[in-house]
Structure formats: structure tokens, C-alpha cells
Amino acid sequence: NEQKAFELYQKAADLENITAIFNLIECYYEGIGTNIDKQKVFELYQKAANLGNSTAQYSLAWMYENGSGYKNGDIAFELTKKLAEEEYACGIYNLGYCYEVGIGTNVNEDKAFEFYQKAVDLGNINGINNLGWCYYEGIGTDINTLKCFELFQKAADLGNSYGMSSLGYCFKEGIGTNINNQKAFELYKKAADLENLIAIKNLVWCYENGIGTNVDKKKVFELYQKAAHLGSSTAQYNLAKMYESGSDVKKDMDQAIYWYQKSAEQGYKYAQKKLKQLLKE
Missing domain, CATH: 1.25.40.10 (Tetratricopeptide repeat domain)
Incomplete structure (x- = not known):
């Protein structure tokens, strides 16, 4: 009974139970027992973060870093810096990323490398991957x-x-x-x-070029569908193009407009331009 589960999570979350708050976040994110509501997700992460939960603070920083409608690099940096000072490995990794690309601070490749290395020393797996790219591109270290x-x-x-x-x-x-x-x-x-x-x-x-496998346009379509549903604006645009042209999939202008709209809502300029053209016709 998803509705009952949601109500009980809500009741426990109102009593500041951290586990319940995270369960409620999942409900609002996935639409379990309620409607999907990204604003509620944001508010609940804020609540858990204010209660001192490091995971919530990290997730909140990520939303300020990337989230549609919540983007604020300065807040993301300050939250991340605080987590790093508390030796939270994910926070240290993310601080490295802030320094690498200049989120809420100036780009500092030496500091990026330093914090990625520190995150790796604490067992952070994403840090391992980013440290690898530092060695590939010569970010804060020699190319190796x-x-x-x-x-x-x-x-x-x-x-x-x-x-x-x-x-x-x-x-x-x-x-x-x-x-x-x-x-x-x-x-x-x-x-x-x-x-x-x-x-x-x-x-x-x-699949498009037959690299390591056979050319398979059906797989290309399926993968664009998968990435589109995962929120990729470029995949949404490419999926719309396939529906519009009828290349390797049945032509469907309703689906084309739907996916151009989804992509355009995320600020993808090619989709915005294409959508204007189609809606004028």
C-alpha cells in the first residue's frame, strides 16, 4: 500500500526522523504514494541537511551545483567546503571538482588534483576516476x-x-x-x-559506426530512448529528430514535439530553435 507507506513516512519525517525523510524523498522523486515533486525533494534535503546529515548536505550541494531552478555555485561551494573540512570523502571529491571547473570559486588545478588525491586516499571511487583524468589531461600534475x-x-x-x-x-x-x-x-x-x-x-x-559490434540502428533508437528518459537533453533532441524524420523508426510528430519540448525545457538551444520552427508550421 504505497499511499499508506507515504503517509507513515510523512508522519515520521515531521518528527525529524532522518530515515523517514530519505524515504519520503524517494517517494516524491519516484512518485510513490504521491505525485512526483522535485521542489519537495529539495525542501526535504534542506531539512535533513539542517539536521546535520552529511549525505543530505552533499545532495543539496549537488542540487545547487546542477539542479534546474536551484543553481547557485556559491552555495554549492560553501556546502562542499564545509563537508570537506569534516573529512567527508564525497565532499572532498566534490571540492576537487569545484576547483577543477570553477564552481563558486576560481579554477585551481593544483587544488583540484590535491583534493581528488585526498578523496582517493579516503576510498572515494569517483575520486579515482577523476584523478585518472587529471593524469590524462595534465590537471595539477604531469601527463601520465x-x-x-x-x-x-x-x-x-x-x-x-x-x-x-x-x-x-x-x-x-x-x-x-x-x-x-x-x-x-x-x-x-x-x-x-x-x-x-x-x-x-x-x-x-x-552501434552507429560498427565499433566492436555490428551497426544496429534499432539499438541506437533504444539507447536514445533510455538516455532521454534519464534526462539527457541531447538524447531527447536526437530522439525527437528520429521521430520527426522517420529514420529507423515510425514517423511520429507528436512524439517529436514532445521530446523537442523536453530538451528545450532544459535549455538545449537546438531543440528550442527546432520547436519554434515546428510550432510555426
Whole structure:
């Protein structure tokens, strides 16, 4: 009885029970016993964060960093910095990312590398993957493709989908290893099965060009569908294009407009332009 579960979670959350707050977040995020409500998700993360929960503080920082309608780099940085000062590994990793790309602070590649390394020392798997990219691109350190490959391999072996996708890229491009398209394809597929959007994009490329597998336009369509439902604005746009043109899928203008709309709502300019053209016709 999802409705009853929701009501009980709500009651316990009102009493500031952290477990119930997180269960209620899941209800509002997935539409379990209630309607999907991203604003409520945000408010509940705020509530749990104010109660001192580090996971909620990290999630809140992520929403300020990336969330539609909540974007505020300065707040994201301050929340992340506080978590890092408390030796919270995910916070340390995210602080490295803030310094790498300049979220709420100036870009500082040396600090990015330093915090990624610290996160890795504390066992943070995403830190392992990002540290690998530092060695690949020379961010805060010298370029070292062998070290890069080793770190991606380590992250992949620990089940990290970003590590799998990054390792696939190494096999595709011959970074720290020999080119092996079959292995690249297998790793992209494994990461895509874990709903990694970067891997899904790379897997589309494999199916479009017959890299490590046969050309399969049906799989391309299915992968665009998957990524579109996961919220990728570019996949939503490409899916709309397939529906509009009727290439490798039955032409459906209602579906085309629906997915152009979804992409446009996320600020994807090509979708916004295309939507204006279609609605004028």
C-alpha cells in the first residue's frame, strides 16, 4: 500500500526522523504514494541537511551545483567546503571538482588534483576516476597515460560506471594500452547498463559506426530512448529528430514535439530553435 507507506513516512519525517525523510524523498522523486515533486525533494534535503546529515548536505550541494531552478555555485561551494573540512570523502571529491571547473570559486588545478588525491586516499571511487583524468589531461600534475589507465582500471574493477566508461575510452583510443574496440564496446555496454549517460552516448557511437559490434540502428533508437528518459537533453533532441524524420523508426510528430519540448525545457538551444520552427508550421 504505497499511499499508506507515504503517509507513515510523512508522519515520521515531521518528527525529524532522518530515515523517514530519505524515504519520503524517494517517494516524491519516484512518485510513490504521491505525485512526483522535485521542489519537495529539495525542501526535504534542506531539512535533513539542517539536521546535520552529511549525505543530505552533499545532495543539496549537488542540487545547487546542477539542479534546474536551484543553481547557485556559491552555495554549492560553501556546502562542499564545509563537508570537506569534516573529512567527508564525497565532499572532498566534490571540492576537487569545484576547483577543477570553477564552481563558486576560481579554477585551481593544483587544488583540484590535491583534493581528488585526498578523496582517493579516503576510498572515494569517483575520486579515482577523476584523478585518472587529471593524469590524462595534465590537471595539477604531469601527463601520465599509464597512471591514467591504472586508475580507470581500478575504478572499473570497483564497479564504478564512470571508471568503466573511462576505461572503455582508453581501449578505444589506445591510452596507456593497445587499441581494442571489442573491449571498449563491452565496457561501454556494462556502464550503460548502469545508466551512465556518458557510456550510453559512447555506445550509440559504437552501434552507429560498427565499433566492436555490428551497426544496429534499432539499438541506437533504444539507447536514445533510455538516455532521454534519464534526462539527457541531447538524447531527447536526437530522439525527437528520429521521430520527426522517420529514420529507423515510425514517423511520429507528436512524439517529436514532445521530446523537442523536453530538451528545450532544459535549455538545449537546438531543440528550442527546432520547436519554434515546428510550432510555426
